[in-house]
Amino acid sequence: MDRKLKEVVLENSNTIVQMWLEDVNKNRKEDISSTISDELFESTNREFVNVIFACVEKQGLTKDLDAFSERLINLGWPLSYITDGLQSFRRVTIHFILQESEKVDTDNFTVILYAVDEWVDPIINQLVSQYSGSWENIVSLQRVALQELSAPLIPVMENITVMPLIGTIDTERAKLIMENLLDGVIKHNAEVVLIDITGVPVVDTMVAHHIIQAAEAVRLIGSTCILVGIRPEIAQTIVNLGIDLSKFPTKSSLRKGFQTALELTNRKIISLQETDQEIGKLLDSLDKE
Template structure:
């Protein structure tokens, strides 16, 4: 009987596919598929059902399942699309098999359901496992990328670097800031580092403590740290908390901090007029000699 059921399903795959596509298509208004174009939704559905039949026909789990799961993740489709689709396949396949029999008793129905479940179960497990594994891998890569972006050290001029901080600073991120700061100072031969906290929404005792630690570590390796982007409300919070930031320079904006950094490295910004006057004075002095 089992072989006959499989032959029946494979020989009538076109009819089952049609039934499956109609039912899946009717669910397109669900939240996770409502924004998908009709063309993409239809092509993905056809690929999905072809993968299902390929796995049944080969009497095993085909590599197409793994490839299909990975493509869905790259498209941003949820796992529920796979599980819902398999349940629909299970239901329409059972209905089709029963429609082809003149006599349906409880024993026959039980055998049909067991057989279809034996096809569907391993496919669902493989799809879910592959989807989950690929998803965890992608999330891991994204986490690494976000960590790299969460505390960047940007060289803006010779011996001057800037670390812009955006968002909440927790203990894990503070550790990353410290590591990137020290590595970057040495790598870029920075004499001055500007830590810009303009994008940090809250500066509490813990955040200030981490910043002070980072600044002290920079000082110990021979560089100067300037804290910039201190807004009035942040300044008031720092004062109310009794946080001591007198050990290193602070500025209200990145522009003012950069000017201080230039002074610390024996440089300054001059206008074109000032530059022209300096050149004229130099020419006059040479002429006098």
């Protein structure tokens, strides 16, 4: 019976394709594919239905299916396009077979449904599996990239480094901050580290605890940690929570923190005019001698 059903479907593929295209286009306004150009949508639909019929004809999955799935992922098409398209193929195929029931010698809906399910379900499983696996890989790579960028330690001057923190700090990210901080201090031979929390939206007890731990770890390896970027609302929150930040210097801005870092490393910023005056005084003293 399955052979007869398959023959009817393949012999009338043009009719079924047309029914499928009409059904897919009818539902287009309801999903993300409405933003895709007509030409691309049409060509992708044709490729999709050709892949489906190739799987039905060979009664198994094909390499074209893998290639099509990869293209969809690279184009950023939603998973719903695959699942909705295959469900549409299931509907129109069953409907067509029922209309042609005399040719296949059956009007048993269960037999027809089972046969079509045997064609469609493996395709759905394969496409969804590949799609999900590829997205998981992409998300994993993006997570690694974000982690690498989320807590950078930047050397701004000899023995002085800055770690700008942006966004919410959770336990996992706090661990990454600690690792990057300690590795960076040793790598750059930093005497002073500025932790800038200007971009941290909320500083609660947990965040403050992680920052204190990081500062204490830096102190234990012989460097000084300065917390900068403390906005008025953050300062108020810290006071209300009873958090003790007295063990290391705090500044309201990165500029003030950098000035303190220079003082701690026996340096200061002077203007060119002041430099000229100092040179002039030195030359005068030499002349007198």
